[in-house]
Each structure stands twice: as structure tokens, then as C-alpha cells.
Amino acid sequence: MSTPAPTLVIRGGLIADGTGSTLYRADLTITEGRITEIGPDLEVPHTTGELDATGLVVAPGFIDIHTHYDAQVFWDPRLTPSCFHGVTTVVAGNCGFSIAPTRPEHREVIARTLENVEDMDVATLAAGIPWDFADFPGYLDSVERHGVGLNFTAYVGHTALRLYVMGLDAYERPATADEITRMAEVLRTSLRAGAAGFATSYSPTHQGIDGKAIPSRHSERAELEALLAVAGEERRGIVGFTPGPGLTIADLYDLQPGVGIPFTYTALMTARNGNHERLLTLNRDGWARGAQVWPQVSPRPLAFSFGLAEPFTLNSNPVFAELMAGDAAARVAAYADPEFRRRAREVWSAEGAIMVPRWATYRIAESTAHPELVDHALIEIATGRDPLDTLLDLAAEESDPGLLRVRCVLANDDTDALYAILRDERCTLGLSDAGAHVGQLCDAPQATDFLGNWVRDRELMPLGTAVRKLTGVQADLLGLTDRGYLREGHWADVVVFDPATVAPGPIRRVRDFPADGERLTADRPVGIRHVLVNGTPIRLDGTTQDPPTLPGRVLRVPRRPAGA
Structure with a gap:
């Protein structure tokens, strides 16, 4: 049986392979959606396409670990504006706000919760979510059936999980022992279906229906520990936290070693009281004790x-x-x-x-x-x-x-302090919040802002190191084994950008959501030349493409090897 001919070759670019290594000039071939060869001056006589990357950087597609595209994926499967900025993989369900599992009688409750905590329009959600699912495996199957333009995965959200098991009592009280057992069973089934992990919030800023504290804030330590035990036993993905009075950031460093899989939290930002310095010290000390906790940081002011x-x-x-x-x-x-x-x-x-x-x-x-x-x-x-x-x-x-x-x-507007935070090797880029607060902010251009304003203009770190923060670090954190790096055999999620000009571009307000919903978007980045998802171009020469089939995949996050 003959070997298939490459379908695409990217010529003459500077390879930033996701490992943090120094960039080097090489060609890259893609066959049937995967990278097949990387090397200088490759002879590829029968390829069906060629992209010139001379003077440009060829990198793995960026991975955004903190989005809220849970609902938007159905009416905007390209996941704009993230797709314009070199992002090829997103993680939804952050802060415990997934839209599954959800029983039919609680759909409006979930929508009103998202309205209050994430600035999503109830009318848009009602018009845009097909609601052909109830449990979490069914949700992932639904996204897969409808199709998606980027690679997509999602956490199981604690708020949705409590509401699914406890009904409206989830907004009022702690869970009983029986309810905790049932939540643990639902979580286990969801993780085995391929969820990216488990996410929760104890933040006092998160108010749900009628101004009530969101359900996850009513959970006691026994409930949390039971759910974390399931996550640790299943060894899939990560656990995401938004800490608060009921669960402090310091608590995470005590809990993580017993669970085993990595933790991440939002967010470590500069603050007037200097709290960021305490959190950086806490993180370094925690890692020294063996706690794998990754604070999420953002290169943009929280505005x-x-x-x-x-x-x-x-x-x-x-x-x-x-x-x-x-x-x-x-x-x-x-x-x-x-x-x-x-x-x-x-x-x-x-x-x-x-x-x-x-x-x-x-x-x-x-x-x-x-x-x-x-x-x-x-x-x-x-x-x-x-x-x-x-x-x-x-x-x-x-x-x-x-x-x-x-x-x-x-x-997060103290530039000098933020410089030190962004450079910390145990902090990871997150909190783009893409898909949430759509009328209030647009931080989906996080990657282009980081590469342009910080790496190039402020000389924050070598370009290879910066690309690793956007790619390999995130893939390793999630436990993805064939993405986040430019390696032979890996899926061809690739972004080609101009390091001399890359920038986030302007933000504008549009009305293009269901039910005439408005949002802020950033659809005109600078310097993002080509973007490929699983080998299919979605952006060529700075112009958005419309492939006949949506090239993204629902990523079923695999079980980590023991000890990994």
C-alpha cells in the first residue's frame, strides 16, 4: 500500500516547535491532517498545496484554557474571534459554569445564571442552544454532531452538577451524603466521556439567579473533596478553581498533592495592595513542596x-x-x-x-x-x-x-509587576474569558497581545519560550498527547505569524448573535498570516477561509498514565 502524498507543505519558516527551543529554519509537510516531516529544503514533488513562510514564524496552534464558549459553539462554530488570533484549541466550562449536565426544567435557570455571572443574553441563549442533550456525554456528542471549527473540550461545571442532582436546592444549602455520592457518579461518567476536568468557583463576585450565591459556593469541604477524589482516580485533564472565602488559594496547595492531577486557578493579577507578590511567593513555595498548582495570568488589564x-x-x-x-x-x-x-x-x-x-x-x-x-x-x-x-x-x-x-x-494594569508575573515559569496564560462578558470586554486576542505588546515590544522573553507558554505548556497541563507541539505524527494545528507586526488589532461592537444579541469582537488582528486546524486552513494570507467541512474536533481528554 503506497504512502499518501503530503497535502500541504509550509516552506522556509522559522520553526517554534512548542518546546521553548531556539527557532530554526525548516519546511513542514502535512498529510491527512497530521505533520509528517519537518526539515530543511524538503523535496515534496506531489503536494497539492504550498505556503510560503519566509520571514515568518511557524508555531503550534495556540491553546486557550479559559473560555466560556459552551453555548456559542452552537451558533458560531468557528468560535470567533479566537479563531482569528491563532487559537486552534479551546477549553470551555470554566469557573464551574458548563451548560451540561442540565435537566430540561433547569435550562432557564442555567441561562439566568450565565446572564448574571458571565454577561450572556438570555434571549440569545434560548435561541442559540439546541438543547438536544441533558447529561455531559450527550453535550459533547451534540457539539460533535453540529460541528466545530476549532478543537473543543470543556470542564464539567460544579454549578451545573449541583443543579442536576439537587434541583433548585443547589442554590440554598449544602448537599447531603446521598447527593454527594450521586454528584460523584455523574462526574465520573462525564470524565470518562472525555471532559477536560472539573471546575468550580467560590468567588463572592459570582451571583446567580436573583442575586443568590451560585450553587458551588454552597458546597462544603466534604463535597469538594469527594469530587476531587473522583478527578484524581480518573486522572483526566485538570481541576480549575475560582477561589474565594470558602476555598482560598492557599488551600489549593494543600489539596493538590493528594489529588494528583494539576490544579489551575484564576487569576494571579497585579493589585494595588501588592497581593500578587504574596501569591507568587506562595506558588513558588508550593511547587517546592510538590504541589502542581498553575495560577492563570493575563497580559491584558482587567477592564x-x-x-x-x-x-x-x-x-x-x-x-x-x-x-x-x-x-x-x-x-x-x-x-x-x-x-x-x-x-x-x-x-x-x-x-x-x-x-x-x-x-x-x-x-x-x-x-x-x-x-x-x-x-x-x-x-x-x-x-x-x-x-x-x-x-x-x-x-x-x-x-x-x-x-x-x-x-x-x-x-492587572501595573506594567512592571505584570512583567515579572508573565515571566514566571510556573504561571500559565489564561483568563481570556472568550465567549463570556461579550458586551463588556473582549480579551480573546490574548495571544496576539502577548506576542506583540510583551514579547516583541517589551522583550519579555525569547520568542521560542513565549510560543511554548501558548502551546506546549497548555497541552501538557491538559494531558493532550498529540497537540501543542510541531512534531511528526502530531495533529497539524499550526499558526504562521509575522513576529515584526503581530498585534491584537481593534475591538468593535457588533450585533451578530441570535435574537439580535450584541457583543464586542476583535476580528482584525495584525500579523496572523495562516492558521490551520487539523491540517485544514481556516485563515490564509490573513483572510478567513470557509472550508466545506468544519475542521475542528471535540477532544476527548485521555486518562493520564499513572504517575504522570
Whole structure:
């Protein structure tokens, strides 16, 4: 039987193979979706296609381990805008917010939860999710049937898992011993179906339906440890955390050695109080003790654009959270109420208060009542008054508080501190949040921002090391054995980019989601020349391609070898 001829050769590029090694010039051939040969000046007489990569870097496709594409994958299988930025594999279900397992009677509850914690539009979710599944294996099968443009996998989410087993009681109380046993069984079945792992959140910023704490925040240690035991026994994927008062970051370093598979958490960001320095030290000490915990870091400031109708992140304050069950009229009335304002300020002034607004970073983004204030800083508008009073006065003057939109920075804008964090070899790139907060931020261009603004412009690290952070490190963390590297026999997930020009490009607001849903997108990156998924080009010469068959695969994460 004759060997198939290569279907594509990429000529003359600088190979960044995902190992962190120095780049070298070589050609690369692809046959039936896999890399078949890498070497200089390869003779390939019968190939059906050739790409010139002279002066460009040829790298493994980027792996984004922190997305929320769980629902969007159904109506936007190309997973825009990640696909434009060299991403070829995504992990959904982060923070414990998967959309499976979900019983039919809880579909609206899941949608409203995603609305409150991840800024997803309920009407868009209702129109876009086919709901031809209930359990997690059925969800992966559904994604596979509908087709996907990038490689796709997802965590089993703790919030969905509790709701599936406990019903609405998941929002109210700890689980019983019997419920914990049933959750463990559902998790085991889901992991064996190929889930990327298990994810949970204890973050006080995560408020679900009617402003209630999300179900995972009601779990006690016995429940968590039972679920972690299943993850450890199955040895599949990773465990993702969003820590909080019920489970601190320090706790992760105590728990991980007993579980065995790697942990990751969101997120290690620069903070005004210098907490990032403590977390870096905690991480280094933890690794020295044998704890494999990977903090996720981002090269971008954590910046939000939000309307006062759904005031994330102000609603991490319980006084604001109380309004989440009401309508626009109730919010307008509350915003004008001096007692409401006093109570909100009281929470933020308490010792240990979290997510206290950085009023100096607030700017007016949109206003119907006061268009003349757009792009002006809130503290300038306040002219010595309390910024909260000024903001809520402006919101109350709108016919709907959602018509007042502000931009603000929460964290991660200390460039010098971020430089040190990004260089740490035990921190991994994450928290793009692609697919979530779509009307508030767009950090899907994380990879192009990292390569352009940090690696090239700030000379953060050698290019080969940077590519490894985006590829090989992530594949190893997930336990993927044939992706993340340019190696013969591996799947041909490949990105070809210009290191001299690569950049994230502009962000714009569009309405292209089901039910006329709007979002921010970044669909015009600079310097991303070619992108291939399983050997099929989805971007050629900077232009998006429309292959006849969606080339992505649902990745069923394999069991790790014992001791790995």
C-alpha cells in the first residue's frame, strides 16, 4: 500500500516547535491532517498545496484554557474571534459554569445564571442552544454532531452538577451524603466521556439567579473533596478553581498533592495592595513542596465596559446584588435612593472589602441623557463630589440605566509587576474569558497581545519560550498527547505569524448573535498570516477561509498514565 502524498507543505519558516527551543529554519509537510516531516529544503514533488513562510514564524496552534464558549459553539462554530488570533484549541466550562449536565426544567435557570455571572443574553441563549442533550456525554456528542471549527473540550461545571442532582436546592444549602455520592457518579461518567476536568468557583463576585450565591459556593469541604477524589482516580485533564472565602488559594496547595492531577486557578493579577507578590511567593513555595498548582495570568488589564442595568462588577457588592431580581424601574428607583447609596458605601468601607471600585479608572462610554460626557473621566465630572453619587445620578437620569455605560479597570494594569508575573515559569496564560462578558470586554486576542505588546515590544522573553507558554505548556497541563507541539505524527494545528507586526488589532461592537444579541469582537488582528486546524486552513494570507467541512474536533481528554 503506497504512502499518501503530503497535502500541504509550509516552506522556509522559522520553526517554534512548542518546546521553548531556539527557532530554526525548516519546511513542514502535512498529510491527512497530521505533520509528517519537518526539515530543511524538503523535496515534496506531489503536494497539492504550498505556503510560503519566509520571514515568518511557524508555531503550534495556540491553546486557550479559559473560555466560556459552551453555548456559542452552537451558533458560531468557528468560535470567533479566537479563531482569528491563532487559537486552534479551546477549553470551555470554566469557573464551574458548563451548560451540561442540565435537566430540561433547569435550562432557564442555567441561562439566568450565565446572564448574571458571565454577561450572556438570555434571549440569545434560548435561541442559540439546541438543547438536544441533558447529561455531559450527550453535550459533547451534540457539539460533535453540529460541528466545530476549532478543537473543543470543556470542564464539567460544579454549578451545573449541583443543579442536576439537587434541583433548585443547589442554590440554598449544602448537599447531603446521598447527593454527594450521586454528584460523584455523574462526574465520573462525564470524565470518562472525555471532559477536560472539573471546575468550580467560590468567588463572592459570582451571583446567580436573583442575586443568590451560585450553587458551588454552597458546597462544603466534604463535597469538594469527594469530587476531587473522583478527578484524581480518573486522572483526566485538570481541576480549575475560582477561589474565594470558602476555598482560598492557599488551600489549593494543600489539596493538590493528594489529588494528583494539576490544579489551575484564576487569576494571579497585579493589585494595588501588592497581593500578587504574596501569591507568587506562595506558588513558588508550593511547587517546592510538590504541589502542581498553575495560577492563570493575563497580559491584558482587567477592564470592563458595562451598563448600569447589569452592573458587573459593582454587583459583587451585596447591596447592588439585591437589585438583580428586579426590573429597570426598580434599579432607577434604587439608584436615586440616598439610603441605597449609604448601604453600598458601607460595604465598600468595611475592613477586607473586595472589589472596591477604582473610581479614578472610570470613564463614561455611552450616555443617551448626557452624550457630551462620553469619554470623560468620572472623577472629573464629579468635581469633588462622591463618585458613586455622580455615577448613580447619571444612571437615574436615563430612561433605562442600561443606557449609561462606563469603562473601568479592575486590576492587572501595573506594567512592571505584570512583567515579572508573565515571566514566571510556573504561571500559565489564561483568563481570556472568550465567549463570556461579550458586551463588556473582549480579551480573546490574548495571544496576539502577548506576542506583540510583551514579547516583541517589551522583550519579555525569547520568542521560542513565549510560543511554548501558548502551546506546549497548555497541552501538557491538559494531558493532550498529540497537540501543542510541531512534531511528526502530531495533529497539524499550526499558526504562521509575522513576529515584526503581530498585534491584537481593534475591538468593535457588533450585533451578530441570535435574537439580535450584541457583543464586542476583535476580528482584525495584525500579523496572523495562516492558521490551520487539523491540517485544514481556516485563515490564509490573513483572510478567513470557509472550508466545506468544519475542521475542528471535540477532544476527548485521555486518562493520564499513572504517575504522570
